[in-house]
Amino acid sequence: MTPRTASLTGLGRGMQPLKHEASRLRKSFAQMLCCFTMRVTQAVALAGLLVLLSLACGAGQAGQSKPGALRVTSTLTQVSALIRAVGGERVQLTPLLGPNTDPHQYELKPEQVTQLARSAAVFESGAGADKWLDRGLAAAGETVHAVDLAKHVHLRSGNAGEGGQDPHWWYDVDNAKLAAAAISDELTRLDPAGRATYQRNAAALSDRLDAADRQIHTKLDPVPAPRRLFVANHDAFNYFLPRYGITLVGDIVPATDSIAAVRPADVARLVAAIRQDHVCAIFTETTIDPNLAAQIARESGARVFAGKLYGDALGEPGSPGGTLEGALSHNGAVMAEGFSSC
DSSP, rough: OOOOHHHHHHHHHHHHHHHHHHHHHHHHHHHHHHHHHHHHHHHHHHHHHHHHHHHHHHHHHHHHTTTTEEEEEEHHHHHHHHHHHHHHHHHHHHHOOTTTTGGGOEEEEEEEEHHHHHHHHHOEEEEEEEETTTHHHHOOTTTTOEEEEGGGGOOBBOOOOTOOOOEEEEEEEHHHHHHHHHHHHHHHHOOEEEEEHHHHHHHHHHHHHHHHHHHHHHHHSSSSSGGGGEEEEESTTTTTTGGOOOOOEEEESSSTTTTTTTOHHHHHHHHHHHHHEEEEEEEEEETTTHHHHHHHHHSSSSSSEOOOOOOOOOOTTTTSSSSSHHHHHHHHHHHHHTTTTO
């Protein structure tokens, strides 16, 4: 063996450990890649499962499928509550807005436009509260049957700065009963076989609304009239206040639209009125940020009352404001406590 041959042989032997190490690394990398691929596959599968669960939950919010039930759609949560109470199990309701959703900032989703077209009727609150529905109805087609409940109740004029009509009619018990009767009539027209059910349910709802009205009087009537001074986020309670002898001092947003602009002059005017009338408490709403109310309270010497009112939206099912009559009773109790808190 020549020296060159011996050198190459030694080099070859010296490379053997390196080859073994390279082979080991390749196997280790292959195992890591396989493990990573399995984890990615599992993650994708989990994500898919979560999507399916999300869709299922969304379908549950829209109402479980009821074979043979009348399919209707509603806009505001107050309208949805009335339809659930009157329609019962004969109606499959799809509400466009969920609990605690401010209707003034809402935009329809494409799939909701499709839902409009599939409904036997679309119930809207009307008077501008759900004006975003107009574009959805136009996109859904002329065959969609819309029921404007504001045309069946007694509307108040909006404040002097806005004009028009105040859309918060549902916070007057008598209006709520008129709307329930209109819903009963419309559901009967669409489903004549359910007439007795709808009429019975509407009558039961009317009784519950009357009971709520009596309960509110029980809470508020003992409060001396000079202490029933009301300041809240915006003009959502102008149907409620006169019924129970409550004086409106002012609103942080002096408009029936909760997202209207707030001018410094309006804030200064409200602070002065609160000081002059010695207002005890400022009330906030479940759907509106309370920061501006807290600022006005600091400047005026009043305080933000802890309990929140149901204004433009009702609450989750099972909560005090999960039904219209429940929200009315809750608001009356909160106001009575706030008026008496200082």
